[in-house]
Amino acid sequence: MPTELEELVGFIASPNANIRLLATENLVPFSASQPALFKTDELTPIKHLKFLIRDHPKIAEHALTCLINLTAEKDVLEYVATDDRFLGILLGLLVEPEEVNANLMAMLLANLTKWDGLKSLLDRKQPAPEKLKSDDRVINQLMDLFVKGADGTYNKHADYDYLSYVFADLSKHEEIRHYFVNRQDYDDVIPINKIKVFTEHKSDIRRKGVASIIKNAAFDIPSHPAFLDEDDVNILPYILLPIMGGEVYPEDEALEMLTDLQLLPPDKQRDPDSSNILTHLETLTLLTTTRAGRDLMRSISVYPIVRETHLRVNDEAVQDACERLVNVLMRDEAEGEEIEGGAATAEEEDDIVEV
Template sequence: MSPESELQDLAGFIANPNPQVRFLAIESLAALSLEKPALFKKDSLTPIKHCKFLVRDDPKIAEHALTILINLSGDTEVLEFIATDDKFLGIILANVVDPSEPNANLISMLLANLAKHNSLQSLLTRTQPAPAKLGSDPLVLNQLMDLFVKGADGTYNPSANYDYLAYLFADLAKHPPIRQFLVGGPQPYDSVVPLNKIKVFTEHPSTVRRKGVASAIKNAAFDVPSHAAFLDDDAVNILPYLLLPIVGGEPYDDDDMLDMLPDLQLLPPDKKRDPDATIVQTHVETLTLLATTREGRDLMRQVKVYPVIRETHARVDDENVQEACERLVQILMRDEADDGPGRIADEEDDEDEDQMIVPM
């Protein structure tokens, strides 16, 4: 049977009362989502509509349907078709917070891809009942952040770690209202500033989690009025979470060491900086954003950020990292009398995270 014929017969397979028939059909089609993605756009995206329906089927069938949707959501037309389907979003959002959902990681990946569409800003106001085990409130965005935290050690749902929600947060943080939500103050139900829930993962073993969190923090830092909260010890206190990942075990002068943040003092000689150069670059760029204000620059000078950046520049053999370090050094070492407030935060937001696909 040709791929075209398989897709044409998909509607018949969905209606078949035998789940094994439905499974074999969707399994064979999942591979085509990478090989022949254009076939799924035939007949006004009817194959995509079928896949959205199958997400509610047996978990093994739903697994392949989600895989197809993940792999095809990089297409602008398909993304629009999925991300603006409010009923479908309600289904997958309810499923992802279910502690017994076997496909929660795939749903997390799909949500991360869908966040590239502006309509996902609706998560800031969308509500749904929260599972008792999650201990969250009705706001979906709060639920997703609590899910990300509780899923880190695999105890909330044995089938999921929810790492890809970090990419969801990174893309959502491109939008000013969500930036303000992340840093604007503690949530009433748990008295925690939302950004504080994810900042602790800048040194997590998962590269996906670290990378997404780094980008989320950077995008949130484009909100210049929130910089005071970013730097306040009693609010977000972000500097230790940006500096620790880019510090290695190299020695520093005693005078510099005494002025550094307590978290950076007396680190073991085998301390490793983040091995992913793109993450190091992102953290340095976030520091540069926080140097937009005079208060940010003065604090970084006070706690000896310059020696850390100097060593990062010398020890990370990556052109982009070195350029980012040089830019920050120029800002920190300049004479304040020669220039006014920095204008770094007028730049564009961080690039979107790559669209996820599920290899077959």
């Protein structure tokens, strides 16, 4: 005999909308605590939940929440992420300017990009809504959605912050790192230039994801000259400002710093999330891979900023990263000598999103 909960799972597919609403709403907590309930009959309940993302907005909300929680399970993640038709429906709904569940869809997509096969988004196409003013490449639509939709400016129901986690996971892949560092034909903009402005955004999620994207993009060594060029990407102010507070530096150090970093207000706060500070320090270390990168950082007084970060951030991993970077920057180099920059690994958002 099926249990009461197993019967409730069966009601997900009821032809009666009120029953579907009641069933999905009551099953949300069990999607996190008892995922096995949804794995019966070759994952048929998951199939029904996927269908419901186009149902009444409240039913779709509960179905999406269940799917977000259930994709913490590897078998469910693979089942959902490899469903090309479902992915097309999800992406089509996500970019619509009136979609009330867009944030939940972005969260689900952030989980799905844990599946390596989702790097195929780079080549995927779909028509773009007129309001988005994008082209037909899904990756460009998601980028424009993330930028134009911040703070509810594209869709009053969504801020799309979780798309930063989508991009962070995708940028583990070399071909998608290339996307971030190369000028796009449709708008003549380098994508990394669109997102760098969010390293000090009010959203913890957006800051964290963007920090990871920039770090992963920095693994593309040939792009370092553009990263460091003030007339190109000019990334250094955007990764140094988040690790700085309102410290007062000696005049000889301050005058050598980038203009954007001088005369910061005394109430300037560094990023409160030490993991973001660590990511930015690792990006700086990656950018010391070339002699030109190291010489530039020495010339603009990056060392004093790292020194103050080491003193003021009580986090062992951050302090270790500061020491590694200082060891590279303070080393004497003979003319023409090349040394190894600090090592790091491509970064993904560690946690599956759950609601």
